[in-house]
Amino acid sequence: MTNFTGSLSTNRVFRDTNVLSPHFVPEVLPFREQQINEIRSVIAPALENKKPRNLFVYGKTGTGKTVSVKRVMETLNGVVASIQYINCRIYNSRYRVLQKALKNFIPELEKSGFGLPFLYEKMIEIASSGKQLILVLDEIDMTKDLDELIYTLTRANDEIKGGGVSIIGISNKLSFKDALDPRSKSSLYETEMVFPPYTSEQLREIIKQRAELGLNENVIDQSAINLTAAITAQENGDARYALKLLYNAAELAEHNGKNKISDEEVELARKKVDIDIASETVATLPENHQMVLFSIANISLNGSRYARLDVEEDGFLFSGEIYEEYERTCKKLHKRARSVRWYHEYISDLEMLGLISTKMSSKGIRGHTTLIKLGHDAKGILEIVGKNLGC
Numbered sequence: 001m002t003n004f005t006g007s008l009s010t011n012r013v014f015r016d017t018n019v020l021s022p023h024f025v026p027e028v029l030p031f032r033e034q035q036i037n038e039i040r041s042v043i044a045p046a047l048e049n050k051k052p053r054n055l056f057v058y059g060k061t062g063t064g065k066t067v068s069v070k071r072v073m074e075t076l077n078g079v080v081a082s083i084q085y086i087n088c089r090i091y092n093s094r095y096r097v098l099q100k101a102l103k104n105f106i107p108e109l110e111k112s113g114f115g116l117p118f119l120y121e122k123m124i125e126i127a128s129s130g131k132q133l134i135l136v137l138d139e140i141d142m143t144k145d146l147d148e149l150i151y152t153l154t155r156a157n158d159e160i161k162g163g164g165v166s167i168i169g170i171s172n173k174l175s176f177k178d179a180l181d182p183r184s185k186s187s188l189y190e191t192e193m194v195f196p197p198y199t200s201e202q203l204r205e206i207i208k209q210r211a212e213l214g215l216n217e218n219v220i221d222q223s224a225i226n227l228t229a230a231i232t233a234q235e236n237g238d239a240r241y242a243l244k245l246l247y248n249a250a251e252l253a254e255h256n257g258k259n260k261i262s263d264e265e266v267e268l269a270r271k272k273v274d275i276d277i278a279s280e281t282v283a284t285l286p287e288n289h290q291m292v293l294f295s296i297a298n299i300s301l302n303g304s305r306y307a308r309l310d311v312e313e314d315g316f317l318f319s320g321e322i323y324e325e326y327e328r329t330c331k332k333l334h335k336r337a338r339s340v341r342w343y344h345e346y347i348s349d350l351e352m353l354g355l356i357s358t359k360m361s362s363k364g365i366r367g368h369t370t371l372i373k374l375g376h377d378a379k380g381i382l383e384i385v386g387k388n389l390g391c
């Protein structure tokens with residue numbers, strides 16, 4: 001049996017899994033028409049060989065920044081304008097960005113060994129032949145020498161005759177702006193655009209669109225769509241999260257031989273998606289953070305010694321008790337526990353990453369104290385961190 005007929009006979013749920021992959025760019029992007037039009041109008045002068053203004057696109061994760069810019073790109077490449085997508089997480093220095101930007105014109109440049117001045121001269125040569133080079137620098141905050149990169153690209157325009165170089169920077173980190181040199185800040189932020197997070201209603205529409213493209217007819221009911229949207233709205237309206245949820249719910253249904261996705265699959269998928277995201281986050285944590293997290297998960301799962309002393313509030317634990325557990329964890333792993341001051345730093349980092357939440361207790365037997373609660377399923381966290389730490 002060929003794969004094709006094989007997949008036809010087994011796919012009850014999926015019509016096209018590709019549509020639900022993170023790299024798929026839908027033709028229509030609901031609720032982003034305005035942003036797409038704005039990006040288009042910023043770039044439009046390039047089509048008449050006039051240098052577009054630099055653009056900076058900011059918004060929280062999963063608000064459609066990358067996909068909107070890519071949508072615009074698909075309709076723009078032409079003879080005069082050349083727009084190129086560069087992910088600065090991968091091409092994370094001035095040198096690598098220039099190399100990537102030019103290799104479409106001069107493939108040999110991909111080999112190393114060419115110095116920066118050579119790349120710079122080539123860029124000027126290409127643009128001076130009457131081209132508008134537009135560089136989309138996604139996750140621009142990941143660039144190590146960003147000031148130098150922006151300065152180099154801006155400066156190049158003084159030497160280019162007949163064309164130009166401009167930048168579309170994209171980031172989900174507002175704070176990196178403060179770290180920039182005032183000069184690069186003002187060039188980069190020539191035009192600024194903010195993508196707002198999606199509301200629950202908007203997410204419903206986005207999910208419905210993807211379900212129609214990627215799943216068989218009537219596979220997902222309205223209630224499951226609403227639930228997916230509502231859960232995602234709680235997760236800051238991150239459309240990527242919504243799509244992960246939809247994909248995993250569909251996969252579960254498929255796996256269990258069902259031809260319907262209902263609330264049950266969405267709830268189950270949520271657990272898996274949360275664990276996947278948490279494990280990605282946990283994997284990058286330093287050791288002490290992991291040991292603190294392990295300690296929290298351990299007490300959450302195996303019970304608090306203080307539970308009977310104070311009334312425990314929906315899973316919140318005492319900060320002091322977690323510190324004691326952290327000391328025990330360190331001992332078990334033959335590591336030296338850091339001081340309480342450091343411990344507080346770890347707690348606030350873990351909170352920033354959404355792995356835990358904290359609040360102050362109301363005044364009880366032990367006075368005011370910080371209460372801490374795990375943001376995810378304790379068993380899952382314990383498994384992931386335990387594996388990382390080797391305990």
Ligand SMILES: Nc1ncnc2c1ncn2[C@@H]1O[C@H](COP(=O)(O)OP(=O)(O)OP(=O)(O)O)[C@@H](O)[C@H]1O
Binds near residue numbers: 028031
């Ligand atoms: N309006 C929309 N309609 C349909 N799908 C969307 C929409 N907005 C975002 N998506 C989808 O959600 C996912 C996340 O979008 P995207 O990658 O553009 O987010 P982002 O803002 O670049 O996030 P990050 O800051 O994390 O890079 C993608 O798979 C994208 O296709």
Ligand SMILES: [Mg+2]
Binds near residue numbers: 138
């Ligand atoms: Mg992005």
